[in-house]
Amino acid sequence: MSGHHHHDHDILRSNVHDFKKIEESIDRRQFLTKTSLGLGAVALGSLMGADKLLAGTAAKRGPIKPLANANANPISGANGIPGLPHFLPKAKRVVYLFQSGGPSQFETYDYKPKLSDMFGQDLPPSVRKGQRLTSMSASQSSLPLAPSKYKFDQYGESRAWVSELMPHTAKMVDDICFIKSMHTEQINHDPAITFFQTGHQLAGRPSIGAWTSYGLGSDNQNLPTFITLVSKNGNGQPLYSRLWGNGFLPTEHQGVQFRSGKDPVLFLNNPENYDGHDRAQMLAYLKQMNDIQNDTYGDPEIKARIAQYEMAFRMQTSVPEVTDMSDESEATFEMYGKESRDPGTYAANCLMARRLLEKGVKFVQLYQRGWDHHIGLPGNIERQCKMTDQATAALLQDLKQRGMLEDTLVIWGGEFGRTAYSQGRLTKEDYGRDHHPRAFTMWMAGAGVKPGMTYGETDDFSYNVVKDPVHVHDFHATLLHLMGVDHEKLTYKHQGRRYRLTDVHGHVVKDILS
């Protein structure tokens, strides 16, 4: 790499063009020039008075503006990237109630009466078509069909089928669009959730919320654009922060997780013996220094750091305001269920989600774990539904009565469905269901989605989609479309190519758009 006539230290030089530029800007001469001038300025500053140690730089950059001005953000910057939205949006906000673990469609929304007649019979090979099973049920000597233990009925003007486990959601069916024909490519939790949340089964891509934050920016500069709430009253498969991560997008677009306890964000209060009177000034100064650093290195993480310091500062006032539930009425807590008084529960998080959406948070990602019912499904799913049904319906109702359902998209669903056959022993009262990626149900409601609709169909075994299949990529494309974004045009160049949430796939499901 280095020629013979070069000095030895050249061997340390990079051959990469970008690095060369950086090295050039910090090579010996540059270093001496910069530091000597810098030291000179510092020395001069000290001569002029110790309290003005950095007077030279400050003067060059103008007076320190109070931090509040960072709020008065013009059209650019925090308002997303230029050229977006691509068209008039229907949804201004999204709340995604992620039911982690893979809720069974059989006991919730996909009514399969024929299974009752076929109790215990083997799943016909003509239905399975040689599909791979997980190692948990692949070695079973038979695949006995398990009908739902729970009764179904039709509700609302739309006559949608809902099981008796979801009595509250059943009252809201005329506001809901059920998609019975979801299908995914992943059969295990980690890749399936990662696929649903980031559009790719391997970790490393930005999550849906990060993409919307990057593309569309913030509606409230005082709160993060993308907030994650993980319910404390669910167990089972773990969740990891990369599911709401920014991937390769700038760091400030990652989801900010609120803790599931009384204090959703820690360390917001000022430390003892400090009243915070000059914090704004301190942060403004810190920003100046970071800006200097940014001018030299151009590392986007510096910008992200600046943005996050400032966000944290504003959250000192905005978060206590939004998390203080004392202004909610008795009736509201009653509607969400008694658990809504216990911070961090699913019900409390649903209420919190509404409060955040009201304040202009663009994307609230809520997670409820505990839907992975391989064995003992009936009892478990009953508990799980009790824990979530009322609050889910209440959130819909609450958004609706406040006029917010019109421009808020509500999504309910897990990472895959479950099998028609029982995993393990089957009795009338007890059975289990294994993971099933080929068909499952999720629903959307609100902004731009046709209310009171059921889209797509599965066969008698809810094993294969027979009409209007909707792939995970299609779901992503539709979600972005509702926010005014063409999923093919929201891209980010990383490692030499442009990436999208839907990669090279995805079709907007136009039939469910109102």
Place this chain on the structure above:
Amino acid sequence: MEESNIILFFGRFHPLLVHLPIGFLIFAGIIEVTERFNFTNGLKKVVPFSLLLGTLSAVAASVLGLMLATSGDYNHEALDDHKWAGIATTLIALFAYLLSLDLSIFKAIKEKLYLVVVVVMIGGLSATGHLGGNLTHGEDYLTHYMPFKKKEVDPLKRPEVTEIAQAQFFGDVVHPIIKAKCYSCHNTSKQKGQLSFESIETYMKGGKHGKTIVAGDAAASELLIRVNLSEDDKLFMPPKGKTPLTEEEKLIIEYWINKGEASYDADFMASKPNEEMLDLVAGYLKLSGHSAGGDMVSFGNIPEQTIASLQEQGFSIRELAANSYAYDVVLPTGKSDASTIAQKLEALKAIKDNILWLSLENSGLTDAHVGQLNSFSNLRKLNISKNSSLTDYGLKKLVELKNMESISMYATKADVATIEALAAITKLKNIYVWKTNLDDKEIATMQDKHKQLTLVSGI
């Protein structure tokens, strides 16, 4: 990497160097005039030197010009004219120089000829310069902004399309794209790469590489290959500094070549376009009903400063779609006194025709303020919830807003009369009436009476 070409490298200095002979020779001409009319005195002895410099630089410019001509990027005929005019002017300049020297062999003819030669030289110089300019900038460069000129006739110009069924794929869709993005370098007078998009014949002929457009095979068509290269590629078209084709434009041209068989007279619909392509082309032709945005009406331009100053007053303003000048405006909640609100709403009138969604929730709005909203004629969605002092007296003034589709007025004092009044807005679909003066029975009655409306209450 393209090979280096020393001839062309120097040749490209021609446009730079030509200005030297122009300067020197015209300078000589000017002195001849000013000396003759006694505007100046004693400058005449400079003339021979100026003519000599002019002649020498003209020779150099000619040589460079001949080198540049080897690129083959120029229209042959126009190039010929310029070339011979240039050579002739150089020779005339040389002759003028020799005459100016007072040599004894020219003694007999100098008196009669010298002035004529100088005039011819200046004339030749102007002609050559003009022809050269036409070569570089295009024939209409000089006259483009000329007042009172005759309308130019584009042989490929077509009448405006109002329906997609009328659109000719090439003439109405493909050619306008090429005309906008490629034509400035590929036309009759400036044929970079010997390629011109002037007429159907030149389209079919293609450029230096041939196969510019291969019907049915976009992958083999040089036109598409070049526009689809990486922007860093040397062969990428259009070159650096010009506007590249958009993805949509590339898709359209690709579709024309593949599915439209690169036909120059077939209709767009004859290519049996799929819905995506239909949307693309309809969008490109700006035909309504097919663009993604659907029912967007057009809005007047709003200067960025206007938005910025409103933001400074506390409004949160988002453009609903990029470059639409249609806005979603939110006044963050928090009670202010009546006069402050009145002032803010007055300021907001600067963009009143551009606001589609407006939220004044929980802002301390009173009946007196509602009248201020009357002129916000394009409002589709209004949120004035949680302004508890709003009564029917103020609320029914909203009936002026004819484009309104949704009004949220929960937790106000709206009553039956409010609904009766607002039902006159024909486009109105939803009214949110939770926690108002309407009780459940009244809501049911009103819902029954005004079936086009949905009255949303709560628990």
